[in-house]
Amino acid sequence: MTPKDQKRFKVGELRPSQALTTFGVGAIIDLPNLSVMVMGLEDWPLKDTVEIGEQRLLASVKEVLGAQVAALRSAPVVPDTHQVNQFDSSALVGIPVAPFPRWMVCPYCRRLAPLGGGLFKLETPYRTDQIRYxxxxxxxxxxxxxxxxxxxxxxxKNGHLDDFPWRNFVHGGPTKCQGGLKLLEPSATGEASSIYVQCEADHGLGYRDGKPVLLSRPMSDAFKMDLQALPVCKARRPHLRDHDECGCKTPIGVEVRAEPMLQGASNSWFGLTLTALAIPQASGKLKQLVDDHWTILEKVQSEQNIELLQAVTPQLRDLAEYTPADIWQAVQTKKTAVPDQGGDPSDLKTPEWEVFTDPGSAETGRDFQLRAVPPPKRYAKYFEKVVLAERLREVRALVGFSRIESPSDYDNPAAFPPNQRARLSRKDPAWVPASEIRGEGLFFHFKESLIQTWVKKNETLDGRFFEAHQRWRTARKLDPPQDFYPGLRYVLLHSFAHALIRQLSVECGYTTASLRERIYSRNPGEEQPEMAGVLIYTAAPDSEGTLGGLVSLGRPEALERHLDQALDNVRLCASDPLCAEHHPYRDGITLHAASCHACLFAPETSCERGNKYLDRAVLAPTVETGESSELAFFR
Structure with a gap:
């Protein structure tokens, strides 16, 4: 928009979690009459955000973005205390956006022009959802x-985005022509080969039936990369309203050529998020409560401040049983404590693994409560224990985003190449967007000795997945190709999680998209002890995540029935024998074996690796492996 048009209009609504997972900074949002891009953090109204406390996650974010990050904050929201008057200033609270792409098309005359050209006019009717050009x-x-x-x-791939170079494209190179453009679609198929860009200024450049015709070019030429129809990337960052000062080059200094893309393409934006579960870090109930409310208590300067906060802050009601003097003493102790330098800040799963495998030592809180139950009798030889997570709190933080290449190719978003991680702000951010979700879950602790024996017995399948992993990364020019291979134990745990999610969603009261997996997998020989566990928990950002339906299925008598049914379901697939015969490597196109949408795939919100490293044959015999197969872990 021009400075004259830069007014705050509320044109749509998003859930807070969508500001991280789907429509974060740099993403394109389709509104009723136009499409817009979410702006960088400098444009976000800080006064309308709420600080979210999670020290482990904040330390991991600092490891990625720098020590200047001081807080995790929610997206700007309006409190749901009353009906907001649309004429009130609170009705304008929200995430800032700007129109993108800037080139628009008239559906009647097919005129193609940029918004800054003055040809199209902005209309702002009474109903703000009808704003249009x-x-x-x-x-x-x-x-x-x-x-x-x-x-x-x-x-x-470096996260840059720009309008399509319409004038240069139709002229076949740089041009000074300012003639009018049209985007013609003589056919209703919508294919790129049936869409033409036409310049009305150049007559006589070609002849058809003996008459001069206007210069035109099919859009299919843009997708023929061997012709190099598009120019070198200009390193534009429309969400920051600037161009990258470093330009756009590969790590070895080669200029990157822009790639054509449809506006609504699914690979136009991938959020890079770090996720942590809020687990107890202090010994003692009071110390843990101080940790839980540290975003408020860290600012107090005296005992009198605590008395005042207890009177006006509902969030501190958990501390009502303690005197202000006791609370002040605990706050001073935490402020003067020497920071724990042990452990890797980027390793968020190891502390969680230690708590889940020893639930008796975990401090119980408002957002964390565990209860260990014996595994079902028929499955006692496979699991060390089953833990019911009756209360959980998950916090996610957005540290950047990528385009074209998905971060699910890496075992940890923090390992994503920094040159391909797009920035959230022009300067190093002092805060990052975050969201918190409260829910419940089931944790399965596999027996390590049984896992190691099974992996050693199936080294052939391990080699196939490793070969597929290398082909996948080679096809996407990710070096070195052997890095980040999770191992065959991850295939087993991942496949088990997907099979159980699909089964539990039938009866637990949650949709499949509302359940999420968290895989704890570490192979022998690495720096820290081995891990083999699966957490299935609710990932819905509303009250659906706290109904208790998932934990109720963790009782031994109910869980045995669901495990039986989950393993029986993966024996046969509606796509067999094609599904059962699928190999994990096919020229770098796939990275899964016997699995598909009919049997094992899960929604994007549920899977942490984009439906890769899956094989139902590792769980139960299939029509390909046969009943006598030694590959199935559960027998």
Whole structure:
């Protein structure tokens, strides 16, 4: 928008968690009449955000983005205490956006022009959801038609995004021509080969039936990368309103060429998020409560401040049984304590593994409560224990985003190449967007000796997955190709999690997309002890995540029935024998074996590795392996 048009209009609604997972900084959002891009953190209204406390996650974010990050904050939200008047200032609270792409098309006359060219006019009606741009001078009689975004853009793997170079493309290179452009679609198929860009200024450049014709070019030429139809990436960052000062080059200094992309392409934005569960870090109930409310208590300067906060802050009601003097003493102790330098801040799963494998030593709190139960009798030889997580709190933080290449190719988002991680702000951020979810879950602790014996027995399958892993990374030019291979034990744990999620969703009261996995897998020989566990928990950001339906299925008598049914379901698939015969490597296209949407795949919100490293044959015999197969872990 121009400075004259830069007004705050509320045009849509998102859930707070969507500001991290789907429509975060740099993502494109389709509104009723236009598409917009979420702006960088400098434009976010800080006064409307709420600080979220989770020290482990904050330390991991600092490891990625720098020590200047001081807080995790929620997206700007309006309290749900009363009905907001649309004329009140609180109705304007939200995430800032700007129109993108800037090139628009008139659906009637097919005129193609940028918003800054003055051809299209912004209309702001009474209903803010009807904000639109119109072609006031269109030849269409009556009401001016609403223009729509041109659905072609360009992007690169370094996170840059730009409008499609329409003029240079139709002219086959750099040009000074300022003639009018049209985007013609003579066919209704919508294919790129049936869409043409036409320049109206150049007559006589070609002849058809003996008559001069206008210069035009099919959009299919843009997708023929061998012709190099598109220019070098300009390193534009529209969410920051600037261009990258370092330019756009590969690590070895080669200039990157922009790639064509559709506006609504699923690979136009991938959020890089770090996730941690809020687990007790202090010994003693009072110390743990101080930790839980540290975002408020760290600012107090005296005992009188605590008395005042207890009177006006509902969040501190958990501390009502303690005197202000006791609380002040605990706050001083925490402030003067020497920070624990042990452990890797980027390793978020190891502390959680230690708590889940020893639930009796964990401090119980408002957001964390564990209860160990014996495994079902028929499965006692496979599991050390089953833990019911009756209360959980998950916190996610957005540390960047990528385009074209998904971060699920890496075992940890923090390992994503820094040159391909797009920035959230022009300067190093002092805070990052975060969200918290409260829910419940089931934790399965596998027997380590049994896992190691099974992996050693199936080294052939391990080699196949390793080969597929290398082909996958080689096809995407990820070096070195052997890095980040999770091992065959991860395939087993991952496949088990997907099979159980699909089964539990039938009866627990949650949809499949509302359940999420957290895999604890570490192979022998690494720096820390081995891990073999699966946590299945609710990932819904609303009250659905606290109904108790998932924990109720963790009782031994109920869990045995669900495990039986989950393993029986993976024996056969509606796509057999094609599914059962699928190999994990096929020229780097796939990274899974016997699995598909009909049997083992899970929604994107549920899986932490993008439905890769899956094979139902490691759980139970299939039509390919046969009943006598030694590959199945559960027998």
């Amino acid at each position: 119109v072609h006031a001078n269109c030849t269409k009689p009556g009401k001016p038609p609403t223009v729509v975004p041109a659905r072609f853009i360009v992007a690169c």
